[in-house]
Amino acid sequence: MMNTVNAAQPVPTVGPLDQAPTVASAPPATTSIPVPQQKRGSLTPGGSFSKSELSSMAGSIASKLDQYLESTTRQDRGSNDSSSSVLDDHEISKGLSYIQNHKSSSSVSSLNNGGSSVDEDTALANNLAAISLAAQKISDIYLEPKPKKSAPDGHQVTTDHFEPEKHFYPRVLNAQIHPMVSYFFSLGNERSDLFNVTTASGHRQMIIVETNSCPSGQKSMPLLSESDEHGGYRLVLESAFKDMIETADHSLGGLAVVCDKNMMEASGYASTLTDVMKEKVWLVEFYEYDLDPPVKWVDRVMYIRDENKEWHSIRACFRYVTQKPWNRFPLYTKTIVMNQTVACLAGGRNKMMAAKAYEFYNAELADSGLSVRVPETINNVTKNEIPLWLDSMGGHAVVKVPYSNAGQGVYTITNKQELQEFMDTPQHYDKYIVQSLVGNASWSSMTRHGKFYHVGTIPNKKNNTFVTDLRMMVAGNKDGFRPICIYARRARKPLLRHLEDDPTITSWEMLGTNLSVKSPSGEWSTEAARLLLMDRKDFNQLGLGVDDMIDAYIQTVLSVVAIDKMCQRLMKDNTDGQPGQTFDMELFKALNPDSVLWQEVLL
Numbered sequence: 001m002m003n004t005v006n007a008a009q010p011v012p013t014v015g016p017l018d019q020a021p022t023v024a025s026a027p028p029a030t031t032s033i034p035v036p037q038q039k040r041g042s043l044t045p046g047g048s049f050s051k052s053e054l055s056s057m058a059g060s061i062a063s064k065l066d067q068y069l070e071s072t073t074r075q076d077r078g079s080n081d082s083s084s085s086v087l088d089d090h091e092i093s094k095g096l097s098y099i100q101n102h103k104s105s106s107s108v109s110s111l112n113n114g115g116s117s118v119d120e121d122t123a124l125a126n127n128l129a130a131i132s133l134a135a136q137k138i139s140d141i142y143l144e145p146k147p148k149k150s151a152p153d154g155h156q157v158t159t160d161h162f163e164p165e166k167h168f169y170p171r172v173l174n175a176q177i178h179p180m181v182s183y184f185f186s187l188g189n190e191r192s193d194l195f196n197v198t199t200a201s202g203h204r205q206m207i208i209v210e211t212n213s214c215p216s217g218q219k220s221m222p223l224l225s226e227s228d229e230h231g232g233y234r235l236v237l238e239s240a241f242k243d244m245i246e247t248a249d250h251s252l253g254g255l256a257v258v259c260d261k262n263m264m265e266a267s268g269y270a271s272t273l274t275d276v277m278k279e280k281v282w283l284v285e286f287y288e289y290d291l292d293p294p295v296k297w298v299d300r301v302m303y304i305r306d307e308n309k310e311w312h313s314i315r316a317c318f319r320y321v322t323q324k325p326w327n328r329f330p331l332y333t334k335t336i337v338m339n340q341t342v343a344c345l346a347g348g349r350n351k352m353m354a355a356k357a358y359e360f361y362n363a364e365l366a367d368s369g370l371s372v373r374v375p376e377t378i379n380n381v382t383k384n385e386i387p388l389w390l391d392s393m394g395g396h397a398v399v400k401v402p403y404s405n406a407g408q409g410v411y412t413i414t415n416k417q418e419l420q421e422f423m424d425t426p427q428h429y430d431k432y433i434v435q436s437l438v439g440n441a442s443w444s445s446m447t448r449h450g451k452f453y454h455v456g457t458i459p460n461k462k463n464n465t466f467v468t469d470l471r472m473m474v475a476g477n478k479d480g481f482r483p484i485c486i487y488a489r490r491a492r493k494p495l496l497r498h499l500e501d502d503p504t505i506t507s508w509e510m511l512g513t514n515l516s517v518k519s520p521s522g523e524w525s526t527e528a529a530r531l532l533l534m535d536r537k538d539f540n541q542l543g544l545g546v547d548d549m550i551d552a553y554i555q556t557v558l559s560v561v562a563i564d565k566m567c568q569r570l571m572k573d574n575t576d577g578q579p580g581q582t583f584d585m586e587l588f589k590a591l592n593p594d595s596v597l598w599q600e601v602l603l
Contacts, residue, residue, distance in 0.1 A: 063374045084511060113200045146277030147359055153294045154256070154284030154304040154312075157270040164229050164481050169528055173220040175535035184549045185224055185483060193468055196548065197438055197452040204276065204455060207373045207438070208358070212405065213323050213339045213348025217473050219265050221485035222535050232473070232485045233265075233272040237318075239482060240475040241338050242276060245316040248336045253313030256282035258295060259320035261406075261516075273318065283316065288323050294330070302335040311502075322405055325349065327600045330585045342583065345601065346570055347563035348536040351433055352402035352592050354563060355379055361562035372558045376436040377445040380593055383427065389417060389434045393445040396437040401429060403597060407514030412437060412507040415497055431594040440495050456495055457541045464494035468532060468542060469513045471558045481557050486549070488532035488542055489513040 071314035164173060195207050218232045228234065245255070255277060263285075270283040281369045282304045286295045294305040302314040316336040321328060326349075329341045339348065347354030356379065358372040365371055375398070378389055390397045390413060399422060401409030411422045412436070436445035436452070456465035468491070473484040493509040495501055517525045532538040570588055571581040589598060 013530050014402070036526060045072055049201055051573065062465065068325040073347075090404060109241065116332065149287045149290060149552060150292065151285035151287050151290055151294055153307045153309070154282045154309065156280040157257075157267070157274055157283050158280055159271075159274045159278075162230065162268070162271035167264055167271070168231075168533070171528070171531070172220060172222055172533060175223045175533050175537075177224055178534055178536050178539040178545060181486065181534040181549070182224060184546055184553075187550075193232060195438055195467075196455045196542070196544065204548075205373060206470070206548065206555050207452065208374060208555055208559045209375075210351060211347060211556075211563055213343045213563075214320060215269075215473060215475075215484075216262060216265060216320075216322075217471055217485050217487055218268060220487040220531055220533065221531060230268075230272045230275070233268050234276065235472075235482070236475050236485050237273055237276050239477050239479075241273070241318055243477045244336055244338050245277075248315040249334070252301055252315035254282060255279065255316050256284060256302065256314045256330070257318045257320060258284055258302075259305075260285060260287050260323055262320065262322075269320065282312065286321055286328060288327065293328075297330060297333070300330060300332060301335045302333065302337075322349075324403065324600060330602045340567075341602075342567050342570060343563065345588065348594070349405060351400055351404055352379055352431065352594070353566060354559075355433060356591055357562040357566035358559065360569075361558070361565055364565075365558075370554070370558060372562055373555060374435075375438060375452070376445070378434040379431075381432045381434050383423065383432065384428065385433060386422070386432065387419065393434075393447065396439060396443055396445045398435045398437050400433050400435065401427065402431065402433055402594075403429065406516040406518065408518060410508075410514075411510070412511050414439070414443060414507040418507060426603055429594055429596050431592075433598075437507075437511075440486055440497060442497060443499050452493065455543065458492065458543050462494075465514060466494050467491040467511055470542070470544075471554055472552050474553070474556050474560060476560070480562070483553055486534050486552075488534075488538070489515055490525075490530050490532055 106202060189453045197205065197207055208376065215236050221232055223229070223231045255273060257273065259265055267283060270281045284294050284304050284306040286293055296303050296305075302317055303311040304314060305311050314335050316401050317338070319325065319329065319337050319339060325344050326341050329337060331345075332342050343480055344350060347357045355374070355377040358374055363372045376393075381389060381399075386399055395416050399411040399413060404410070408553075411418070412420060413419050435436070436447045438444055438452045438454055441451070441453045444451045454467045457468055459465050468488045470486065470488050472486050473482050476480045476482075491510055493505050495510055496505065499507070513530070515526050515528065515530055532541060570584050572584045572587075574580060576580050583603065585598075585601075586601075
């Protein structure tokens with residue numbers, strides 16, 4: 001299965017999501033926010049503030065926002081009309097300013113002041129958590145109005161719906177697979193992004209940038225055999241999904257493909273699934289901010305609404321939902337879901353947990369000579385700490401919002417202007433990861449393992465070299481892994497020898513390879529001109545050989561296994577005597593201490 005999660009089989013229904021932190025001694029919502037007075041002439045981190053002052057402010061913010069949220073409909077949220085809010089602009093600004101300066105430091109400034117009671121410590125801890133939750137709510141309502149998108153009702157796909165021109169890029173349909181790539185596939189298992197890099201001493205190797213739990217990439221892979229028009233679509237469904245749905249309860253209903261982007265591939269999977277399973281398949285879109293989505297869960301069974309507004313139960317679902325799937329797909333479902341949400345939380349859509357998964361697995365592999373190779377990564381970094389980590393890496397680093405994808409929430413920082421732009425950007429989450437930047441030989445991060453920099457493409461006629469990544473998908477079942485598809489993507493601008501050679505070019509233009517572009521309205525488009533196929537024309541630009549592809553394959557499989565092992569760590573046996581397993585939320589919170597994320601997880 002994709003991102004095999006052996007420990008996360010459907011389990012009995014469990015209780016609701018953890019409740020929001022209890023607000024102790026919160027002032028009435030109609031009073032103003034009590035920002036603590038200055039101590040020692042400053043409100044900078046490290047000052048000494050009483051617990052009662054901190055708790056009072058946190059409780060006030062949470063109470064005001066709770067009152068606001070109860071008094072408005074979900075449709076009203078995101079409006080900039082402050083007249084309907086119990087918070088005025090001055091209070092919001094004051095509260096946000098204080099949270100920004102003190103949220104990360106206040107918990108250590110005076111937690112154990114002599115004589116403090118345990119109850120007071122608990123109240124303070126709860127209210128500090130409430131500050132974080134309040135910051136999230138303020139951001140959701142005022143700073144980041146979310147585009148609301150309505151999806152059409154679901155419809156059924158039949159075996160005659162598959163038409164290659166609808167599910168592959170036109171370039172791919174006319175491409176001839178490169179002989180070396182064809183040979184690599186003949187040697188023989190999830191998808192990873194890899195950079196082909198070298199050390200200062202010339203040691204070339206592949207490093208993992210991220211591992212993804214959504215099976216994207218089929219539309220970019222030339223057919224290995226002209227006689228099989230379904231290509232990798234069929235391989236994924238037959239090698240991974242089919243094994244899973246054999247255990248599904250047929251009385252629960254039909255099959256479905258659920259997506260939130262990339263309808264070209266989602267419909268390709270749906271059309272192929274009808275052929276593999278010899279039955280009709282539902283295809284439906286499921287967006288994060290849809291006020292009336294055509295998908296619902298009843299007793300942990302998925303239901304899909306058709307054009308006649310009738311609901312149909314689903315026994316197994318192929319999930320192509322990429323944006324925060326954990327807030328729409330419960331962790332425990334009677335409907336079989338591939339990939340399961342725990343795979344996303346454990347690293348498939350969570351860069352924070354992925355970094356820990358690689359670290360744990362590398363410790364297991366220490367005596368084998370194998371390891372998951374990744375850039376140096378610092379976890380659980382608050383926004384105020386980022387400049388310090390940037391300095392420690394020589395002024396060059398990559399800052400990532402851990403739960404974003406498709407190139408969103410990734411900031412390459414190589415100068416003060418790029419740092420300031422990041423610091424000025426409102427963010428939804430509390431924690432970030434900071435990674436060493438892989439750039440050119442003269443402007444890469446300095447790490448404990450030295451410098452890595454991009455090999456890049458073969459120089460073109462203008463002697464320009466471009467950064468590329470290699471994306472490899474593998475699928476696994478009881479028989480093991482197998483490669484499914486490979487493609488590459490290049491950056492918009494060529495690598496500069498020195499950053500000051502052309503100050504008008506940003507580091508992201510030279511390093512960002514993602515093809516997806518998100519408009520302010522929330523719509524997605526693709527810059528397909530930067531796609532490099534595994535065909536006779538494009539492959540030679542990469543300068544790769546069979547050994548490089550084998551190295552990439554091994555790294556991809558290792559990264560997937562690492563995340564699978566993290567999935568198993570996050571699942572524990574039920575303590576109430578019930579069969580099956582339950583999600584270990586306490587362990588997850590310890591490994592991923594971001595309270596904003598915790599509130600999103602749908603148990």
